[in-house]
Amino acid sequence: MVDFSGQPTMKGFFSPQRYDADIRDCEVIGTLPHDLKGAFVRLGGEWYYPPKYKDDAALNTDGYVSMFRFHEGRVDYKGRFVRTERFQHNLAAGRQLYGYYRNGYTDDPSVRDVAHPARRTVSNTTPLAFAGKLFTLKEDGLPYQIDPLTLDTIGTWDFHGQYRSQTHTAHPKIDPVSGEMVTYGYEATGPASKDVFVYTMDRHGHVKREVRFQVPYVSIMHDIALTQKHIVFPFACYTTSQEILQAGKIHWWWDKSKPSMIGILPRDGDARDMRWFQGPERCMMHTVNARTEGDKVILEAPFWDTNFFPFFPNVDGSPWDRDRAKAYIRRYVFDLNSKDDRWHEETLFQTPVVDLARVDPRYLTLDQRYVYTGFTDQNAAFDTQRAGNMRGRVTNSYGRFDLKSGKFDVYFAGDVHSLQECCFVPRPGSTTEGDGYLIGVASNYAEMRSELVIVDAQRLGEGDVARVVLPFRAGPQVHGIWVQDGELPLPV
Numbered sequence: 163m164v165d166f167s168g169q170p171t172m173k174g175f176f177s178p179q180r181y182d183a184d185i186r187d188c189e190v191i192g193t194l195p196h197d198l199k200g201a202f203v204r205l206g207g208e209w210y211y212p213p214k215y216k217d218d219a220a221l222n223t224d225g226y227v228s229m230f231r232f233h234e235g236r237v238d239y240k241g242r243f244v245r246t247e248r249f250q251h252n253l254a255a256g257r258q259l260y261g262y263y264r265n266g267y268t269d270d271p272s273v274r275d276v277a278h279p280a281r282r283t284v285s286n287t288t289p290l291a292f293a294g295k296l297f298t299l300k301e302d303g304l305p306y307q308i309d310p311l312t313l314d315t316i317g318t319w320d321f322h323g324q325y326r327s328q329t330h331t332a333h334p335k336i337d338p339v340s341g342e343m344v345t346y347g348y349e350a351t352g353p354a355s356k357d358v359f360v361y362t363m364d365r366h367g368h369v370k371r372e373v374r375f376q377v378p379y380v381s382i383m384h385d386i387a388l389t390q391k392h393i394v395f396p397f398a399c400y401t402t403s404q405e406i407l408q409a410g411k412i413h414w415w416w417d418k419s420k421p422s423m424i425g426i427l428p429r430d431g432d433a434r435d436m437r438w439f440q441g442p443e444r445c446m447m448h449t450v451n452a453r454t455e456g457d458k459v460i461l462e463a464p465f466w467d468t469n470f471f472p473f474f475p476n477v478d479g480s481p482w483d484r485d486r487a488k489a490y491i492r493r494y495v496f497d498l499n500s501k502d503d504r505w506h507e508e509t510l511f512q513t514p515v516v517d518l519a520r521v522d523p524r525y526l527t528l529d530q531r532y533v534y535t536g537f538t539d540q541n542a543a544f545d546t547q548r549a550g551n552m553r554g555r556v557t558n559s560y561g562r563f564d565l566k567s568g569k570f571d572v573y574f575a576g577d578v579h580s581l582q583e584c585c586f587v588p589r590p591g592s593t594t595e596g597d598g599y600l601i602g603v604a605s606n607y608a609e610m611r612s613e614l615v616i617v618d619a620q621r622l623g624e625g626d627v628a629r630v631v632l633p634f635r636a637g638p639q640v641h642g643i644w645v646q647d648g649e650l651p652l653p654v
Contacts, residue, residue: 164256166212174550175607175635178208183228183241185632192628194235195599195616197590200646201310202230202601202614205298206638207286210243211258214268219412219473222263224249225286225306226637227298227313230614230630231653237614237630238653241637244285244298244306245315248273264302264353264413279353280304280318280328287332288641291650292343293367295319299332301348301384310650324369327359328352332641333448335388338524341365344393344429348383353413354404356380360393360427375433378423382414387452388527391429392459396446398422400474416469417477418443424505426459426496439496439505445470448517450491453529457499462510462565464489464517464535488514491533491563510565513537516557518583518641522595532596533563534619536581542574549578549607556580560600562622573600573622575615578608586619587644596620601644603636604629612636 164180166172207223225244230237243249251273252259261268266276275281283303290297290305297305297319304325307316327347334345343363350357356379362371377383381401387394399422400414407413421440428435445466452461466489472482490513495506519535536557544556557580560573575581584602592598600617614630645652 164211166209169209169212169216172209175605175610178210179635179637180208180210182243183239183634185239188230188237188239189631189633190237190628191631192616192626194232194237194628196235198232198587198599198616199590200232200587200644200649201652202232202585202642203289203291203296203645204228204230204603204636204639204642205287205289206640207284208638209258210249211252211256214258214261217412217473218261219263219471221286222260223284223286223638224252225284225298225300227289227308228637228639229313233647233652233654239630239632239636240313240653242313242315244308246283246285246306248282248284262410262412265407265410266353267407268410276353278328286640289643290334291643291645292334292336293363293365294650295367296645296650299330299334301332302329304330310645311653321361321363321367321369325361326350326372331384331386333385335386335526336523337388337390338526338528339390342370343367344386344388346383346386348377349380350374353407354380354402358383358395362429373427373432375427375436377425378438379420381420381423382447384446385448387449387461387463389452389454389459390527391454392452393427393429394449394452394459394461395425395427396423396449396461396463396465398444398446399469401477412473412475414471414474415477416474418468422446424461424494424496426498437496437498437503439503441494441505441507443468445487448519450519450533451521451526451528451530453527457497459496459498461494461496462491462533463494464491464515464519466517470517489517491515491519491535510568511563511570513561513570515561515563516583520584520586522586522588522598524588524593525595530595531564531566532619533565534584534586534600535561535563536584536602537561539572539574543577545577545608557582560584560602560617560622562596562619571622573617573625575604576606579604579606579613581605581615582639583641585642585644590646602642603639605635610635
């Protein structure tokens with residue numbers, strides 16, 4: 163019997179939905195841009211069965227992939243659970259068999275397989291369109307291939323048998339100049355291992371280069387940044403060990419006494435060419451972009467001041483500090499010609515932001531001007547009564563942050579809405595940075611539904627040009643991508 167009544171955070175708008183969905187010809191408010199032709203593919207997670215432990219991480223939810231398909235002036239919606247090996251085992255048993263996030267020692271004996279941790283992935287973080295295929299990604303396992311026409315799960319993918327890491331990041335980077343993809347896996351040889359395997363793939367998904375190195379200490383390495391000459395590897399303060407896992411504890415713990423670290427690896431180098439830099443306490447989850455200028459590597463990233471995740475405990479026993487869990491758009495400069503292994507940090511905007519930031523993808527690895535991300539506009543009203551007394555920070559706005567002028571423009575979603583990560587869609591035929599659309603899902607708490615907003619990225623203050631309305635709450639999203647017509651086979 164399925165019973166979510168004992169889960170206090172899974173109520174109202176956040177109660178699990180547990181269904182696949184199809185809607186042809188969604189309701190549209192406003193006018194759809196005629197040049198939006200493709201699909202907005204989203205990936206997130208929700209519990210199909212209640213978690214085994216009430217203090218488990220939300221990162222452990224079952225993967226759910228969805229798609230807003232734009233074609234012939236209409237939008238269709240489709241959503242499917244990712245049928246991972248783990249999902250199928252739970253479904254057959256009719257209950258949750260898997261324990262803490264990334265700790266196989268806490269699994270039910272019927273599925274416990276500590277030697278192959280990737281088999282317990284939920285594949286719930288990032289969709290990827292590459293080499294003519296669609297994938298769902300999560301950093302604790304291999305990619306799952308998804309049928310782009312039906313969103314049915316095909317199975318795991320190992321890049322023609324050439325990918326050797328047990329894990330694969332949720333954030334590979336595709337070079338817009340060469341078309342190559344740089345990707346990696348950390349804890350590559352098993353839980354709590356220091357090994358990182360890095361791969362460069364050609365346009366067809368074949369391995370061109372493999373580099374293996376070890377990190378100074380085991381930590382979350384959720385994202386990288388890429389330049390035309392270097393790969394940037396940030397991590398900080400989260401740590402684990404085999405002793406922690408075998409004791410049946412949560413995988414990650416925050417230890418602010420450990421240094422924040424960023425590794426710089428030449429794209430044509432090997433392990434002995436890795437250069438490690440250190441800095442103050444930072445929680446390093448997502449990057450924005452990076453570039454190489456002479457002997458300097460410049461990274462822009464919305465890193466947090468301290469532990470971002472309330473479900474990963476502090477090793478010193480102190481409570482999670484909500485007031486310090488803030489992210490700011492920052493610039494980091496690394497002088498490869500200097501013997502000083504400390505980086506230079508500059509906070510570019512004093513406005514706290516969500517760290518799910520995007521750029522025009524045509525400018526990845528290059529010097530870009532604009533950063534797009536969500537934030538809480540304190541000057542905008544939020545109607546807590548109509549929104550069902552929602553508490554906490556509400557991401558009610560998207561911002562276009564201009565790194566050259568220091569100014570930013572604001573799109574406000576509405577007084578009963580919160581926004582999920584935005585996606586930048588270049589305007590077809592244009593080569594100007596920032597000419598295109600911002601799209602993202604808004605949660606309408608008053609109406610208990612989800613709405614895909616479409617905004618002219620150069621005119622955020624004018625509001626959305628259209629909204630695609632769903633008659634229900636769309637599955638939660640972590641990340642999303644835009645897939646242009648012709649990039650993948652898409653439903654018609």
